[in-house]
Amino acid sequence: MTLAASPFAYVPGASRLHRLSAVPKLVWLASSLAFSLATLHPLPLLGVTVVACALAVWAGAGGPMWRAMRVLGPLMASIIVLQVAAPAACPGGCTPLAALGPLTISAEALGRGVAYVARLLAMSSAGVVVLVTTRPSDLFGALRRLRVPHAVALVLATTMELVPLLGRELALVLEAQRARGLRATGFRALVPALVPVFVGAFERMGRLAIAMEARGYGAGLPRTSYRTATFGPGERILAWAGAVAGAAGVGAGLTVWSAATVPPIVVPGRAAVVIVAAAAALFASLIASTLAAIARA
Amino acid sequence: MAAAPTKRVISLAGFGFQHAGAARPALRDVALEVDAGEYLGVLGAAGAGVSTLLTALDGVVPQLMRGETAGTVTVLGRDPRVVPVREWARHIGLVLDDPELAATQATVADEVAFGLENLGVPSTDMDARIGPALASVGLSGFEDRVPATLSGGELQRLAIACALVTGPSILVLDEPSANLDPSGRRAVYGILRRLNRDHGVTVLVADQDVEAIAADATRVVVLADGRVVADGEPGAILGRPAMLASHGVRTTDAAALAGALALGEPVPASVVGVARELTQRPGVARRPTAGVRTHGDAVISLRDVTFAYPRAERPAVASASLEVAPGEVVGVVGPNGSGKSTLGRLVGGLLRPDAGRVVVDGLDTSRHPVQALAAHVGSVFQEPGRQLFAGTVADELALGPRALGRTEGWTAGRVRQIADELGLADLLGRHPLHLGRAERKLVALGAVLATEPRVLVLDEPTTGADLRLAAFVEAQVLAAAAAGRAVLLASHDMSFLGRTAQRLVVMDGGRIVADGPTRRVFSAAPLLAAAGLEPPGVTRVALLTGELGPDPWPPVTLEEAAAALVRRADPRGEGPER
Structure with missing residues (x-):
């Protein structure tokens, strides 16, 4: 059995963070996400990222955090490249830093690229640190505790299950295609593969639904929870503190760190070229490795 | 009570x-x-x-x-x-x-x-x-x-x-x-x-x-x-x-053997029951059984092959060496996780060894893309649904030959032939994924046979198969071997292996721990027990009655066991006709 280990999957452990009730963790996650959406100032966003990464390392989940960030690396590179290549208009006039052939790298475009990368880093690192240190069942217990409807929680759970499932099925089908000598590449290989992948996945989901219902699962019945989201007074205070911090963060995002103004980043021209070239190289390597994978398949 | x-x-x-x-x-x-x-x-x-x-x-x-x-x-x-x-x-x-x-x-x-x-x-x-x-x-x-x-x-x-x-x-x-x-x-x-x-x-x-x-x-x-x-x-x-x-x-195997010996219905269904019934009868018959016929040089050759999956603690296959001749059927047995399927994937070229060499039909799998190997080695996986891509059964069977550039005329003839052999003729216009599991399995097998590969690799071909499907698979394996193809079978089904494989390779923890004639491996009780395996019922009946057939090793098919035990079953010495 080959299971693709998702970098976002729960990693068992016994750290304080693992043992902390999922309710304050979820509240802090929600606050971090709200704050990250409210501002585009890279420094506070990087602050959120540093705290999340430090917590992950403290909880012994540095490895999964690193893998998750590595997965996002090419995406972040593409954000910088695209912001520089197709800059939005600068309201107060652009500050050119350097020229790369026909492209002019402006401090505003670079600033916007870095800001979006910082937002992505903040949101994903906060999400990863909660997901890898919280048992999914605890997470759903906490969602229930926070009055999120059960159906919504179940949809979340099923989606999290479906993505790796589709990935595994696709790998097996592509392997079978290669074994049959099919030389199709790119979409021509993918399209015929998608039919058995989805047929297989839906068949499995259908059978899973039968298996779950035979074990007593059904909507509209009073359910109990094995992992009750119990939390002590300290954890209650922590949860409220998270809510307050979230509100304060959103407040700051609407005022001092407004998302409407993205600070330009002024660096020497040569440094700007190096940053953009490095991002472009990472972005290109992603495209190249994808093409190579398709060609090999 | x-x-x-x-x-x-x-x-x-x-x-x-x-x-x-x-x-x-x-x-x-x-x-x-x-x-x-x-x-x-x-x-x-x-x-x-x-x-x-x-x-x-x-x-x-x-x-x-x-x-x-x-x-x-x-x-x-x-x-x-x-x-x-x-x-x-x-x-x-x-x-x-x-x-x-x-x-x-x-x-x-x-x-x-x-x-x-x-x-x-x-x-x-x-x-x-x-x-x-x-x-x-x-x-x-x-x-x-x-x-x-x-x-x-x-x-x-x-x-x-x-x-x-x-x-x-x-x-x-x-x-x-x-x-x-x-x-x-x-x-x-x-x-x-x-x-x-x-x-x-x-x-x-x-x-x-x-x-x-x-x-x-x-x-x-x-x-x-x-x-x-x-x-x-x-x-x-x-x-x-x-x-x-x-x-x-x-x-049960034992009951099928007892039925073949015409013990009188209802026959005993357990190994011990059949053996007891037989030992009460006199006479011993020893009939020669057909030897293994293989021809030519090895068409599958593994030399010191090691392979580990990424991030695995130990290799899935370690220092494995194996040669299979054309016309030979080799069973690979061992507990789950012992490396059987990985060995099959290495032979099929879907995985490349970390160390050692895998040569299939003269091609080093490390030097040729899988698609180039497809004309030489056909792999049928355990789950048939994942290997069917075409809109109709006919197109599915034609997919391989077309990918290899065969003419439409040749392909059409081959599709008809395969469909007749596997009983799929009435299903040619159906969508493969609308068929039942047994039929899907047959289509997957037929699709691989269509390109006439010299090497066949089958992973658990009889898992969950009913009698009819198992008989089809068995007939195809024997026909492939008779046509000079080398067949590698990874399977837990000991009676199926007894009927089809001349040789068994026993794997445990990624290593090949035994490789020998099926009947000899089936008589090595401690070796089998260590790998959590048990010989088929017919072999166990013969071992219990001390009836070992023509050579020192026990019979492994119903026919062999029946032949070896026929006089015991019939006091007049006239065995049932075969």
Whole structure:
């Protein structure tokens, strides 16, 4: 059995963070996400990222955090490249830093690229640190505790299950295609593969639904929870503190760190070229490795 | 035993079911009465209606799988067509054939707790029920493991624990051993036996592998074409090999041997029973059996091959060396996780060795892309649904030849030939994924045979196969070998290997621990036991009677065993004609 280990999957452990009730963790996650959406100032966003990464390392989940960030690396590179290549208009006039052939790298475009990368880093690192240190069942217990409807929680759970499932099925089908000598590449290989992948996945989901219902699962019945989201007074205070911090963060995002103004980043021209070239190289390597994978398949 | 009043728990009369949109009913006029504490084996070929019958008991049919029912069905005094499926959880434990369906939660304890949560059991009471449920299937100490990382056998035991935790008085299992190795299978059936004998749980189990049912069941019911065609004591039913075969149902190896020896029906169904019957008869016959005919140089050659999956703790295959000649059929056996499938993938060129060399039909797999190897080696995987891509069966069979650039004329002729050989001629216009599992498997096999590869690699070709499918697969393997192809079979099915493979390779922990003629490997009891394996029933009968056939090694097929034992079976010395 080959299971693709998702970098976002729960990693068992016994750290304080693992043992902390999922309710304050979820509240802090929600606050971090709200704050990250409210501002585009890279420094506070990087602050959120540093705290999340430090917590992950403290909880012994540095490895999964690193893998998750590595997965996002090419995406972040593409954000910088695209912001520089197709800059939005600068309201107060652009500050050119350097020229790369026909492209002019402006401090505003670079600033916007870095800001979006910082937002992505903040949101994903906060999400990863909660997901890898919280048992999914605890997470759903906490969602229930926070009055999120059960159906919504179940949809979340099923989606999290479906993505790796589709990935595994696709790998097996592509392997079978290669074994049959099919030389199709790119979409021509993918399209015929998608039919058995989805047929297989839906068949499995259908059978899973039968298996779950035979074990007593059904909507509209009073359910109990094995992992009750119990939390002590300290954890209650922590949860409220998270809510307050979230509100304060959103407040700051609407005022001092407004998302409407993205600070330009002024660096020497040569440094700007190096940053953009490095991002472009990472972005290109992603495209190249994808093409190579398709060609090999 | 005290004459406790028997309690009728299941009662069907004139019961029928037709799936919505189906041409024929899946079940017709079924009458069945089951008392509390019975252990019922339900047998039937693919499409006989076995799964439909089992899932009708807790209302999955017709509530979740729509269709028309007829007659009456009563379970524990209530009608499962009316009582919602989820309410049956506390009365009936249903275990479906795919153990992976029991991997829905983050930990084993959560998985078992799921059923209790659904019933609204207070969370403080849950651990007191999860512990015993896990203990009863031998999974104590597994509470914090992630279900998706368990072996197939452990997952199936977890599925049984999940079904048990709600305290049902009836346990229903559909093909519980289909994907398990022999030791996993023994563990599952040991659990069922204990639950039935010690805890009075009523057990209904369907399985294509009847050996365990023959040993443990108190009653056997045979379905064919949606009807009950036989119902009685296991000995009385399994001792009629000819009747069962006419319904496409397998009996035990030993009973099939006894049937071939014309011991008089009902024949004994157990190895010991047949051996005892035979040892009471005089005379010994030793007939020569056909030797192995192979020709030419090795067409599969592995030299010191090692392969490890990324991030694995140990290599899946370690220092394996193996040569297979054209026309040779080699079985690869060993427990789950021993490296059988990986070995097959290495030969098929789907994996490249980390160290050592794999040469297939003269091509080093490390130097040629898989597509170039496809003309030389054909791989059929365990799950047929994932290897079918075309819109019709005809296109599916033609896909390989077309990819290799064969002419349309040649391809059309080959497709017709394959379709005739595999009994697919009527299905050529159908969508492969609309077919039943057995037919999909045949299409997948036919699609690989269509390119006439010199090497065939089959992964568990008879898993969950009924008698008819197994016979088709067996005939194709033997035909491929006769045509000079080398065949590598990774399988847990020892009687199938006894009938097809001249040589067995035993794997354990990624290493090849034995490689020799099938009959010699089957007689090496300690070696087999160490790998959790057991020779087929016919071989065990011969070993018990001391009847070893022409050479010092025991017979491995029904025909050989019958030939070796024929005089014992017939005091006049005239064996049944072959």
